[in-house]
Amino acid sequence: MPSEPDLVGTGPWPRVRAGLIALALAVHACAATPMPRPIKAEDARTATAVEEMKLWLDVLASVGISATSDQLLALVNAVGGACSTLKKSALAPFQPLLRITGTGQSWALFAYPDRYPNRLVVEVRQPGGQWETVFRGADPEHTFLAPQLTFRRIRGVYDTASSRGSPGKVYDRFADWVARQTLAAQPNATDVRIKMVQFHVDLPDDGPGEAEGGASSRSDEEKTRLVRLRSREQVER
């Protein structure tokens, strides 16, 4: 491997290219720089956010700084808002190019592991009125539509939506799509119910008050949320 570089290009091109590369690196360095962001009030109320906030308050208290969660949230939003504005302003001239090429730098991968994950459940109502589970996340007994629902792009839709304080309209359209697929495959079913079942992940070293003796991986308490009901009439309309 040569230590002395072979060079390419003559005339102004090498300098132009080096300048363009410097500009591209500067833009992407700005996009990649991790900065705090403001937190929406509804997102601050999610179980994970509340738990993280409590832990931060405990850490601050341990070094003699006392604050309430509202005060800390206000501080995060003030700093995060300023940083976010600064970053947006710096990137604004390049945003059209980043948008058309779909490029950027955002790599917060599993930054906040969710101790309150959601399990997607799909149920159908049979003509007799009883509900029957056809899909349940990570349950080998209920796997209808599992290849599609666990595919990374579809999973991204409902997993992202359900981890927010408000899931947005995309979750409703996802429910519409699941209902169409389910009712097409279940000609006798009258309704479809799509929901998220939220549970708490207990740690083996949690205190006795937090885990069930430390032997179980999870608490038995579950919370049903984001229920969407679709009837056959609605779907066929």
Next chain:
Amino acid sequence: MSVRSPRQLWRDWVTLWSRTERPYTLALLRIVLAATVFADQLAILQLGLVEALWAPADVGGIGDPMGVVPPPLLYRLFAATTTTTWVAFGLWVASTLSFCLGLFTRASGLLMVLLYAQFALILPGGDRGIDMLLRNTLLVLALGASGAALSVDARRKTGSWLGDGAQVPAWPRYMLILQLIVVYFTAGVQKIGFAWLPVGHFSALYIVLQDPAVAKTAGMDLSAWYGLTQFSTATTLLWEWSAPLLGLAIYYRDTRDRPGRLRATFNRLDFRALWLLVGVLFHVGIHLTMRIGIFPFAMMALYLCAWHPDELVALVRRPGRARAA
């Protein structure tokens, strides 16, 4: 050490980005990364998800492209129908395959990236981090000379699939090395959730492996493996934070004839290979325990950028001599 003037620094900068090398690493990256995208496209087709993911909402899509401000160019230039969706998807697949084969490499690469970006705009929730990373890298490869070897273009122009051995600009490979470092390093420094830290008992991976949306292990009692998940959490964090050392290791290999004990140590240990080996173990572990599609494969494919083309040539000619190259 003498202080360099701004003029000298600029000259160094121009020299760095004007360096050349043989095109084999770029060509291999083009093939494996485009093949990864192609595999994802086949999965989408096989699962029957083209319309669900990218058709307009009023004809059954989960996304709402016409609600985006401004709407994606695809549905501004052409009618917002499923026909447009299918034609765009077909063009995306064809351009990906064409780029992979090195047929009209630059044009097909640019078309592939632009269509990929349109699909990201239609349903942002269905576009994951790995998709953005693939667009970043594929755009660099399309703009560089990744079609100068192992391609139909090389065969047409030189009569050989390997091309004529001419040197091509090395800057795309340098940019991909930077990209790799940025991905891991910024992912590491943003892991500030308590579960990643000692105060959270390094419980992050234990928690992630219980998530039914992503984990193959969800529903299993993992308490017997807690210690291993804690060790893996701490290792992951340290490894990601150390990503800039990969850049240093590659630089030291490139300047191996210069003095310095640290340089000599890095090269003797082959720190680059060790660091990337940890990465391979990390991604194999992710693939075995989690359901996140092409992510581990695309990341590991990108590791190729850490190898100078001369090393790849040495590896093919005399595998035993590759380390010495």
